Amino acid sequence: MTDRKIGVYICHCGGNISDYVDVKQIRDAVSRDDGVVIARTTMFACSDAAQEEMIDDIKTHQLDGLVVASCSPKLHLFTFRAVAERAGLNPYQYVQVNLREQDSWVHQHNIPEATQKGIRLVRAGLAKCVLSEPLSTMRIKTIPKVLIIGAGVAGLRAAASLADMGFAVYLIERSSKAGGMVAQWGKLFPHDRDGRALVADLHNEIKRRENITLFTSAELVEKSGSVGDFSIKIRVKEQEEISLNVGSIIVATGFDPYNPEPGEFGYGLEGVITLPQFKELLDESEGLLSYNGRRVRNITYIYCVGSRQEQTAERPNPNKYCSRYCCNAAVHSAICADALDAEVNQYHLYRDMRTYGKNELMYERAGRQGSVFVQYDESDPPLVEKTGDKLRVRVKDRLIGGEEIEIVPDLVVLVTGMVPRENQKLIDVLKLPVGRDGFFNEIHPKLRPVETVIDGVFIAGTSQGPKTLAESVASAMAAVAKSAALLMKGYVDLEPLIARVDQQRCIWCDACTDACPYGAIEKVSFEGKEIAGVIPSLCKGGGACVPVCPENALDVEGYTDKQITAMIDSMAGEVV
């Protein structure tokens, strides 16, 4: 017997539920259950009228628990938590049962069975509600300052925008100069703007804003605290250490160009160079294109070098991804080479031409200017050799049924992709999640592309994955928006659904520290002994620690062992 007073609302969802599940039967079944004071069906639980009715019931019957059996909590958890709150009920004593996605929609062929299942689901929700406790969120005051790591185009753009929104920005750059990769290059696609000029402009923008502090030759060495209020330490020029407080962190540490293995597509032979080297050659050339003092008349590009690799015995960890920028940059380079010398012959040995979006226009232009595109199959890649002082490239041309052709170029350009930049120290300090491809991992590539599982730490630009300049900037702006949304309010409320330690039971065996991916467990002392303590701002309530504890000293609020067991029991019980 419980002394709880719970209200249960079973929603028709306009028919979405009631067409396949007998909602009245469910109501009748649970209305006599222990703790249930009120059980009602409702056409649309989320409608204003229904919400008002619930508030009214809670108030008049002094309810201390609320169960709504409707749709997925993904849709309306917060709606009904707010209902509870408005009625003066603790929102964490609200439980949502998903009758739609988990029952009516998936069992449309069998109404009686679906109804039985519905009763069990609602009973499980009730069991959970009976054991629910009032909880409260933790409010943290946020610091209106942002740390940006990496002053490439992504970092610089993010700094300028955040500064304009009134935040103080600390921008730290590992190398001695800001600008990142593009600072070395001349003309860039798609607009032909000069990379150096572009970076210089950005740099001026940064200088003009007083609330940006740029540290060069600097790196992050320590971080503590949590979302909204991080304490960080940076080391500048190998000596000076500076401690700072920031509300959020944006990581924009960029990429490294792929460096081919010796012998890969003839790399190491004279006249075989990578795309970044070719870009430099183009930038340095005045008048006709020449390499090592000899005029270049025939160029052969080999695409997808270091990208889209297959797993083989020799290459157990291939770069499976497409580097996105390289088709575009290679085709653009061909246009630049043509501008230097219209007589130059250019062969592009490609796998798939990924000059996507408006960049298609560059592909079109290069083709019209005489660039020849020859498609090769990944299983039969081109061969680069040197006989005498001549380079020879042999490739099977798919457009003539895979017959082999031989090109004798002056220059072979390996269109190299992007690889994740070595940054182990930073990964350790920030506990950054790294994806299978080695780039930093977002929560969801489409829905949450710049957020990481560490609250308050965002990723931008090519540190997250291969991108063009425009895409790097777009992702920087997304990180800016996310940071600003977090810090503008001045505070963050942290969910109380986190782990808690039974201080009596805990013997500090330390098993849970390893299990927690967020580093949310620390050693604390309690009544003279050492026990585990949960850092509320870091814990995400994932519960990884719970099963590893040999003393059963851990529980997650809102999902306690007791609650789960009670739910299972009531679900498995007789339906009467």
Added chain:
Amino acid sequence: MKNRVDPDLHRDFSKFGNIDVSTCMNCGNCTATCSLADETASFPRRDIHYLQVGLRDKLLQSADPWLCYYCGDCSESCPRDANPGEIMMAARRYLTSQYDWTGLAKRMYVSKAWEIGAIAFVGLIVAALFYFLHGPMVTGHVELNTFAPVEWVEFGDLIMAAILSVFLLSNAYRMLRFIMSGEQGLRLPISLYIKELPTIVTHFATQRRWRQCSADHSHWLRHFLLVSGYVTMLTLILVFLRWFQTDIVHPIWHPTRLLGYYATGVLLYATVAMMISRIKKSGEIHKFTEPSDWGFLILLFLTSLTGIAVHLFRIADWPLLTYYTYVIHLVIAVPMLIVEVPFGKWAHLLYRPLAVYLTNVKEKAKALPVKEEVKVAITA
């Protein structure tokens, strides 16, 4: 076989027509539309790709351009307006220049001056021969056989035919070598070459393949008439000159007269019709006209016109006019035959049937059962 790329091929090639092969994006619409292309001869896209990439050897080995009759369907279906039909036409010009070992064909195709010069040169030789060697000019009435004795002219004919054949056949032999060189490892028995010989004759006489082109056969018909007139006239001149160039006027039903009228009639009709089409640019096939296309038509037209004039003047019994027109007639006809047939557009009269023939030989050879010892070698 090394398919060594020649990056300058497309530059070379661009001199043979007003086209740009880099426009083509290799979508293959043209090949899909072409009613003459099939698995064994997949054109025109493939040949355009050879040109883009610079696969000169592959192009020389290809008989495709001669298997295309320029209906223009491909050009109409090309989403890039790359004019694949005209590229095939230019490929025929290019190949003609490559088959020709003297280099004259290439000179004539890339330079108008050379074409006109070569024709003028041969024409002047003919004029000079007449100037120095002609017989007495009887002025009372027409005595053409006194002015230009038929035995002499016949002798000249034979010399001309010999020159023409030597060049044309040696070039055709080079064509054969090129096309067959692409088939290394294929067993090509002589008996197959002999058995397939009739193909050359049928295709020479009827251009049968052309009739497989899309619906409209009017171009084929016009061309067929032209060929029949041309062949009739050539036979009259080379074989029956004694009956053809006479001073007595045969009765109207006489075979040489009837055949002569037929030949000149259709030649005049066909050449005029073709020239009008070119001027009007009617249809894909006439959209582009190169100097070599004009040269070909104009010379044939003028030859027919002057031939008819000689005939009329003789019937009218105007001696001097007959003699002069006769000289003019030959000054046009001889270079037309010596220069245009082996080196110019006219060479197609042999190359086309030869290409069909060689393609057939190749296909038949591929279908031959593999020899026992080869089979053994393969299984071992």
